[in-house]
Amino acid sequence: MEEIVQGQLSELKKLWRSPRMLLSQSLNLAMIVFSALMIWKGLMFLTKSESPVVVVLSGSMEPAFQRGDILFLNNQDDPIRVGEIVVFKIKDRDIPIVHRVLEVHQKEDGKVELLTKGDNNRVGDRGLYAPGQLWLNREDILGRAAGTLRYLGMVTIILNDYPMLKYVLVGIMGLFVLTNKES
Amino acid sequence: MAETGRETPNAGMEVSPSRSGNATDSDSVPGAVWNRKGKMHTFWVRLNAVVFFGFTVLLCLAVLTAFSTYGHGDYGSVQQLNVNKLIQLRRVRDNGQTGYHYDQALFNFDLKADLSPAFDWNIKQLFVFLVVEYESKKNVLSQVVVWDRIIERKEDAVLDLEAEFLDYPLRDPAVELRNKNITLRLVWDHMPLTGTLFMRSDLVNSTILPDQYT
Known part of the structure; x- marks a missing residue:
């Protein structure tokens, strides 16, 4: 372990001595960061959703979705129908909720009133909504589930539970991109 | 990086004699193995390659699985x-x-x-x-x-x-x-x-x- 650290340190020192190499490797790092950002923003544009990929945090949709599953969302304008799984946000609550739409009442002007419920919950979500709120509206919906991928979200959950781990990992990865000579 | 895939995880101490001659530059790190160019892969580079490759394979399999039932036209x-x-x-x-x-x-x-x-x-x-x-x-x-x-x-x-x-x-x-x-x-x-x-x-x-x- 110590030797690895020493090796990395000597690499860094070498980089520091040759600005051209440092610049090239920094650009390399920036490229990786910005491509990730571009992909995310591109997905946001295509799906019209402000968070195209979400991780399921609770068991309220079991057995369909478990904690740690990844959901891909879209937020297209076509009307929401009953049975769809949506991600919605309640005023004054930080964490969005993934539940299924059980009631749709559509007005003449296109406005909708929605009622949701978790597959694994016994009753509808009215108790979760803001005080006095009877229905969800279209603007409360952040996205509609289109696809799923299992387990991968556990990575995010672990990183969020242990923030130090996140910084250490990101730091190490950044360092290795900087000192990497293979590419 | 792909050539690291075949090496066993604890092959770190093995040093191929035929290649050791041209790879004695200062950035040699103990616990590393030689690649074809005579440079070394550190443990971390290999770990990174294995993890990355593993995720790629899993992702490909997941996508293939999703597509494998595409023609399943019977719904009850x-x-x-x-x-x-x-x-x-x-x-x-x-x-x-x-x-x-x-x-x-x-x-x-x-x-x-x-x-x-x-x-x-x-x-x-x-x-x-x-x-x-x-x-x-x-x-x-x-x-x-x-x-x-x-x-x-x-x-x-x-x-x-x-x-x-x-x-x-x-x-x-x-x-x-x-x-x-x-x-x-x-x-x-x-x-x-x-x-x-x-x-x-x-x-x-x-x-x-x-x-x-x-």
Whole structure:
């Protein structure tokens, strides 16, 4: 372990001595960061959703979705129908909720009133909504589930539970991109 | 980086004699193995390669799995769906919400359906639900789920229910259920292990509710 650290340190020192190499490797790092950002923003544009990929945090949709599953969302304008799984946000609550739409009442002007419920919950979500709120509206919906991928979200959950781990990992990865000579 | 894939994880101490001659530069790190160019891969570079390659393989397999059932065109069918008996139709007031009235209907229904063809190796479960659809003066379309069931095994996918009671009462916030023509529809949501979600429905049947509260 110590030797690895020493090796990395000597690499860094070498980089520091040759600005051209440092610049090239920094650009390399920036490229990786910005491509990730571009992909995310591109997905946001295509799906019209402000968070195209979400991780399921609770068991309220079991057995369909478990904690740690990844959901891909879209937020297209076509009307929401009953049975769809949506991600919605309640005023004054930080964490969005993934539940299924059980009631749709559509007005003449296109406005909708929605009622949701978790597959694994016994009753509808009215108790979760803001005080006095009877229905969800279209603007409360952040996205509609289109696809799923299992387990991968556990990575995010672990990183969020242990923030130090996140910084250490990101730091190490950044360092290795900087000192990497293979590419 | 691909050539690191064949090396065993604890091959760190092995140093190929034929290559050691041209690889004695200052950045040699103990615990590393030689690659073809005579440079070394550190443990971390190899770990990174293995993890990255592993994730790529898993992702490819997941995508292939999702596509493998693309041509699966059979979704099952519904043979019978109708209201058996209306039990209650009345106007109620929600206790918790002041001033919130609605019409409430309770009934039981008969259902015969065979959804087993919908199962393939990528289906984790079917979410089967009964929707009541109608229109009212207030709403151009109302859809209310009154019954649902989660089916996880193909053997359980043949439904033969007689006088099955509703899971949730039919409640109309427009208070217009009297003399209303309601449509019953069975919908099932295909929930995959990995891949896209999609719904199918079959057989609609409509009924007119009585024009008096019970």
